[in-house]
Amino acid sequence: MTAHEDAALGRxxxxxxxxxxxxxxxxxxxxxxxxxxxxxxxxxPLEMAELAGISSYEPxxxxxxxxxxxxxxxxEAALAERGQWLAFEPPRFAAGGTVGGMVASGLAGPGxxxxxxxxxxxxxxTMLSGRAxxxxxxxxxxxxxxxxxxxxxxxxxxxxxxLICEVSLKVLPRPPAVATLRYEFAESQALQRLAAWSAxxxxxxxxxxxxxxxxxxxxxxxxxxxxxxxxxGGEPIEPTLADGFWTGLRDQQDxxxxxxRAAVDRGAALWRLxxxxxxxxxxxxxxxxxxxxxxxxxxxxxLPAAAxxxxxxAVGGHATRWRGAGDGPVFxxxxxxxxxxxxxxxxxxxxARVFNPGRLFPDx
Numbered sequence: 001m002t003a004h005e006d007a008a009l010g011r012x013x014x015x016x017x018x019x020x021x022x023x024x025x026x027x028x029x030x031x032x033x034x035x036x037x038x039x040x041x042x043x044x045p046l047e048m049a050e051l052a053g054i055s056s057y058e059p060x061x062x063x064x065x066x067x068x069x070x071x072x073x074x075x076e077a078a079l080a081e082r083g084q085w086l087a088f089e090p091p092r093f094a095a096g097g098t099v100g101g102m103v104a105s106g107l108a109g110p111g112x113x114x115x116x117x118x119x120x121x122x123x124x125x126t127m128l129s130g131r132a133x134x135x136x137x138x139x140x141x142x143x144x145x146x147x148x149x150x151x152x153x154x155x156x157x158x159x160x161x162x163l164i165c166e167v168s169l170k171v172l173p174r175p176p177a178v179a180t181l182r183y184e185f186a187e188s189q190a191l192q193r194l195a196a197w198s199a200x201x202x203x204x205x206x207x208x209x210x211x212x213x214x215x216x217x218x219x220x221x222x223x224x225x226x227x228x229x230x231x232x233g234g235e236p237i238e239p240t241l242a243d244g245f246w247t248g249l250r251d252q253q254d255x256x257x258x259x260x261r262a263a264v265d266r267g268a269a270l271w272r273l274x275x276x277x278x279x280x281x282x283x284x285x286x287x288x289x290x291x292x293x294x295x296x297x298x299x300x301x302x303l304p305a306a307a308x309x310x311x312x313x314a315v316g317g318h319a320t321r322w323r324g325a326g327d328g329p330v331f332x333x334x335x336x337x338x339x340x341x342x343x344x345x346x347x348x349x350x351x352a353r354v355f356n357p358g359r360l361f362p363d364x
Contacts, residue, residue, distance in 0.1 A: 008050035009134070009165060015046060016163070017132035020352040028159040028356055030069060031096030034105050036323070038158050038359045039330050048100055051165060054078055063123065065168040068100025075099055079171055087115035087172045092251050100164040106156025109250035110206035110217070113277075113292035119155035121170045127154065128163040130350030138168065153345065159356040160364060161349045175205070175219035177226075180242035181234030183214040187281045187290070190214040194293045195278050202228045208249055209290040210256050217246065249291075256289045260300040261323065263287070269324030271308050273297040275317035282311050298322070329362055 019026050025043035035041060052069035059082040066075050072092060079085050089109030090102045103125075106118045124138025127150075137150040154164055185193060190209040197204060203220035216234065218225045229236070237245070248254035260270045268286070277294035286301025301308065305319075305326045312319040318332040334342060346353070346364055358364065 009128075012046070012051065012128055012163065012165075013132050013134065016128055016130065016354060019044075019354045020130055020132060023352070024354075025357045026354055027359075028100075028104070028163055030098035030101040030104075031071065033092065033094040033097035034101050034107075037105055037107075039362055041359060042357050043355075046163070048098060048163075052098075055166060057082075059084060062171050062173075063168060064171055065124075065166060066099045067166045068098060068103075068164045070099045072097040072099060072102055080174075083174050084171045085174050086121065086169070088112050088118055088121060089115075089250050090118065099167060103155050103164055103167050104157060104159045110208065110246055110291060113207075113295060114205045114219075115172070117155070119152040122151045122155055122167060123170055124168040125151035125154055125164060126166040127161070127349075128165055130162060130352050130354040134165065135162075158360045160360045161345060162355060175203075175221075177218075177220065177222040177224075178205075178239070178242075179218045179225050179229055180237040180239075180245070181216045181218070181229065181232060182237055183216070183234050184212060185209070185214045186212060187288070190290070191278070191280065191294050197232070198277065198293050202232070204228075204293075206246065207291065207293055210288070215245065217242070256287070256298070259287065260298070263300050264324040267324075268300055268302045269305070269308075269326045270322045271299045271301065272320040272322045273299055273308075273312050273317060274320070275312060275315055279315045279317065282315070284308065284311055331361065333361065 016026065026046040027041045027043035028048065029045045030048050048069035050069065051067045052071070053067050054070060054075065055065040055067060057064045057078060062084070064075065064079065072090065073095070076086065089111040091107050091109050103118060103122060108117050124136070126134065126136045128134055151167070154161060187209065193214070194207055203218050203224045204216060205219035206217040208215045215237070216232070218228050245254065264270055273296070275295060275297060277292065279294060284299055284301060285303055286299050289298040290296070299308065305321065305328045309319045309332060320332065321330045333339070342361070342364060
């Protein structure tokens with residue numbers, strides 16, 4: 001790190017040490033683009049803007065290391081210059097999102113089902129614990145296995161374990177060929193087709209169904225994409241329009257999410273259902289959008305939280321209240337064994353409960 005970066009980290013260490021000593025709480029603040037996600041933030045703001053910049057980038061090794069306050073747009077632009085990208089397509093929601101927020105939220109976009117989740121791309125991390133200790137885990141090369149567990153735990157932790165200072169990420173080359181196809185299918189038919197296609201060696205990189213229309217993205221070698229297109233048929237969508245569609249879906253700025261936000265204003269709630277992909281239609285009232293081959297289903301509904309969570313649990317899934325008011329917590333409470341692990345981790349890394357109190361679960 002440069003002298004400026006060392007000084008910035010030093011100021012964060014001092015702030016955390018003081019908070020642990022006097023019992024105050026800190027809200028980790030990056031770009032604020034996901035501040036609405038999870039339970040209501042609490043604590044004094046701990047700004048990450050100073051701890052920014054790409055530390056190292058080895059395109060030939062497919063690895064980049066960036067500090068937590070680095071704007072996500074800056075990182076993606078640097079990767080694009082070398083024909084590479086974050087294949088899990090992290091949602092940006094709004095301008096200003098940071099690398100640390102991307103990892104802490106653990107959210108992925110349309111490419112998640114084909115490429116993997118955020119935690120699958122985290123190779124290493126440096127974090128500041130609630131004990132004001134700077135800890136480094138993992139490595140900067142894909143084959144370095146030692147210490148992977150803690151960096152992966154940080155993905156989706158919403159900052160409750162500690163302050164992410166720097167992360168090393170696996171990156172991938174952009175696929176040389178991409179095509180988007182459109183089909184008119186009812187929900188059950190779309191789910192059946194997606195299940196059948198998933199069992200075949202097809203270069204499917206994303207899917208989305210809404211209101212009787214299934215949209216499928218193919219990506220990979222030109223010959224593979226062409227062969228799949230000839231096999232699957234469908235109506236091709238012009239590349240510029242297709243790019244706009246997938247970007248809108250990734251950032252939740254498309255027509256479905258715009259309508260969901262309006263419905264939330266009228267008292268409904270938007271739910272994110274994580275289900276086994278082969279789950280048949282749940283038959284719940286409301287508007288629905290299905291991604292990830294059936295594994296992620298967005299439901300905008302006035303139904304009570306208990307009904308939505310019960311329906312998801314009945315098929316082996318769980319439900320997260322994404323937007324809108326409702327009874328109960330945002331995330332489905334973990335079962336006792338997993339809850340115990342959450343608390344053990346919190347005690348190990350943040351025993352004074354300094355960071356993001358209640359952000360992941362109300363009493364954690």
